[in-house]
Structures are given as C-alpha cells and as structure tokens.
Amino acid sequence: MQTINTGNHRTEGSLIPGSLSRKKILLKKLVSELGNSCSADLGIDLVSMQSDEIFKWFVASMLLGVNTSQHVAIRAYREFEKAGLLAPERLLTADWQSLIDTLDRSGYIMYNFRTATGLIEATWTLNQQYQGDLNRLHFFANDEADLERKLQGLGERVTPAVVRPFLREMRGLWEKAEPPLAKDVLLALEKLRLVDTTSPVLALEELRIQWEDSGLNQTQLSVLETALTRLGRSYCRKMKCDKCPMQTECRAVT
Incomplete structure (x- = not known):
C-alpha cells in the first residue's frame, strides 16, 4: 500500500x-x-515550450472560455489561424473590424465585441508587462497562486474559466502550473x-x-x-x- x-x-x-x-x-x-489534448488537436506544440506556441494556446483558451459551444470556439481558432492572428504583434496591429469579422465567420455573433475586446486587452497588457511573452509571466510568478493571479491580471476577460483549462495543459511543462x-x-x-x-x-x-x-x-x-x-x-x-x-x-x- x-x-x-x-x-x-x-x-x-x-x-x-x-x-x-x-x-x-x-x-x-x-x-x-x-x-x-485540446492543444494537440489544434496543432499547438506546447511541449516545445516556445513562447509563440504557448500564446496560441492562450488565445484558444480565451475563445474556449466564452459561454459558447466548443465547436464554435474551435472554428473561431481556425479562423484566427487562417487570418494570421495568433501572435501578439499581429493581434495588436489588426484592424478592429477584421477581428469582429473573423469572430462573426465562426459564429461568435453574440460575443464578438466582448471577445475581441478581451483578446486585445490581454495581449496589450502581456506586451506591456512581459514583452508579449507568457514564459516571462511564468518566470516572474512567485508560486502557483501568483501565477493564476498574474494571468487573470492580464484583463477582465481572463477569468478562471480561461485560466484553469489553460494551466491544465501547461501542467508538467511550467513548474508553477498546478491548477x-x-x-x-x-x-x-x-x-x-x-x-x-x-x-x-x-x-x-x-x-x-x-x-x-x-x-x-x-x-x-x-x-x-x-x-x-x-x-x-x-x-x-x-x-x-x-x-x-x-x-x-x-x-x-x-
């Protein structure tokens, strides 16, 4: 025993x-x-620990964390992928209407403005505080609880419904990812x-x-x-x- x-x-x-x-x-x-894993299904290589791959999973988690079906969220991720909107610099320089149109094409009609605002706010804060690098955010977190606080601190739309699934797939990769x-x-x-x-x-x-x-x-x-x-x-x-x-x-x- x-x-x-x-x-x-x-x-x-x-x-x-x-x-x-x-x-x-x-x-x-x-x-x-x-x-x-959901990230692997989306073609995201988290095991590589590359910051650009981790950011892709963060965007996917933001989309999955909205009160809509997983099917719609995955379709939205694919639309972002096709539009080349899966890097911090691309999101921050994207035309607002193009973000709305991308979400509309995937079926995010009810949540398009809220989701676009949340993504831009979180990406802007990440860029300002951590040079657009989620690995840096993890490095500066004191422990598991502080990591969750720092992620939620990126923006109003980065809720526990976003953070917990995001960290679940980072478990075993990030030392402080223990949701x-x-x-x-x-x-x-x-x-x-x-x-x-x-x-x-x-x-x-x-x-x-x-x-x-x-x-x-x-x-x-x-x-x-x-x-x-x-x-x-x-x-x-x-x-x-x-x-x-x-x-x-x-x-x-x-």
Missing part, C-alpha cells in the same frame, strides 16, 4: 496490487479513448472508483502516483486530465451512460 504525502497530511491510498492492475488498464483505456482538478474530473474519478477521496488536492496526488505507476508517464499527466474532463463533462454530467466508452467500468452501471 502506498502512502501519499501532501505536506501536512498523509493518507494511505488503495493502491494494492490487484486494484493497481485494474487502474493501470483503466488509465490506458481512458487515454486511448479520450486522451487527445486544482476540475469538478468534471472529480466526478469522473468518483464514477470510475479511481481515487478514495473527494479532496481535489489528495485526488491529484493519488492520480499523479497512479499515472507514474501506469507506465504512461512518458506523456503529460494533463493528457489523462483531459480524458477525465471529457468523460465527466460529456458523459457523467449528462448521464449518457449508454454511449460512454467507459461504461463497463462505471460505478453507476456495474
């Missing part, structure tokens, strides 16, 4: 050989079925009986240990986190058990 050390707390997980074997199989199936597990992840973990706690902190530590023991740790933990997010959001929360790729392993079914 493994001991999870979380600073002031120590708890014993249920990683006995039998359950560990089951969890290894579960993790591999999760990654296989649902594990493509709490999302509610959808915790829901999926509970349904699959992968952890024995409802605490986001303890659940993350237990999940990290399982990830390292699974043999999948040659890729990012965020890949598993993305799979759990999709499972929780698209299946568990909507109770689409009959269509779920993990239904045979689910507490609600078995």
Whole structure:
C-alpha cells in the first residue's frame, strides 16, 4: 500500500496490487479513448515550450472560455489561424473590424465585441508587462497562486474559466502550473472508483502516483486530465451512460 504525502497530511491510498492492475488498464483505456489534448488537436506544440506556441494556446483558451459551444470556439481558432492572428504583434496591429469579422465567420455573433475586446486587452497588457511573452509571466510568478493571479491580471476577460483549462495543459511543462482538478474530473474519478477521496488536492496526488505507476508517464499527466474532463463533462454530467466508452467500468452501471 502506498502512502501519499501532501505536506501536512498523509493518507494511505488503495493502491494494492490487484486494484493497481485494474487502474493501470483503466488509465490506458481512458487515454486511448479520450486522451487527445485540446492543444494537440489544434496543432499547438506546447511541449516545445516556445513562447509563440504557448500564446496560441492562450488565445484558444480565451475563445474556449466564452459561454459558447466548443465547436464554435474551435472554428473561431481556425479562423484566427487562417487570418494570421495568433501572435501578439499581429493581434495588436489588426484592424478592429477584421477581428469582429473573423469572430462573426465562426459564429461568435453574440460575443464578438466582448471577445475581441478581451483578446486585445490581454495581449496589450502581456506586451506591456512581459514583452508579449507568457514564459516571462511564468518566470516572474512567485508560486502557483501568483501565477493564476498574474494571468487573470492580464484583463477582465481572463477569468478562471480561461485560466484553469489553460494551466491544465501547461501542467508538467511550467513548474508553477498546478491548477486544482476540475469538478468534471472529480466526478469522473468518483464514477470510475479511481481515487478514495473527494479532496481535489489528495485526488491529484493519488492520480499523479497512479499515472507514474501506469507506465504512461512518458506523456503529460494533463493528457489523462483531459480524458477525465471529457468523460465527466460529456458523459457523467449528462448521464449518457449508454454511449460512454467507459461504461463497463462505471460505478453507476456495474
């Protein structure tokens, strides 16, 4: 049985050989079925740690963080990509109407002005304070909490709904990128009986240990986190058990 050390707390997980074997199989199936990261799906190379690639993911996160469908947000990103609007200098020198038109083409009719304003404000602040470089912002952050504060400080539209998904895929790349597990992840973990706690902190530590023991740790933990997010959001929360790729392993079914 493994001991999870979380600073002031120590708890014993249920990683006995039998359950560990089951969890290894579960993790591999999760990654296989649902594990493509959103950034990778968009063709963004975060692993390179290049500032221009990280900025692309920031723009995508801004688009995904708006109260609209993921399909529309992805279409908007593709429109920005075609228009060459995925670099700070290009966004700051773009004609205002061209930004609105780009968002309109993707279906952002209700949020076009708000989204364009948010992108320009955040990019302008990033340029003024960190020379347009998100890696510099990370460098100057004192810790995980300060990193979130600095990102949200870029503009009014850089909300937790933008910052948390952005940081989720930076986990394992940026040292200070340690966002709490999302509610959808915790829901999926509970349904699959992968952890024995409802605490986001303890659940993350237990999940990290399982990830390292699974043999999948040659890729990012965020890949598993993305799979759990999709499972929780698209299946568990909507109770689409009959269509779920993990239904045979689910507490609600078995």
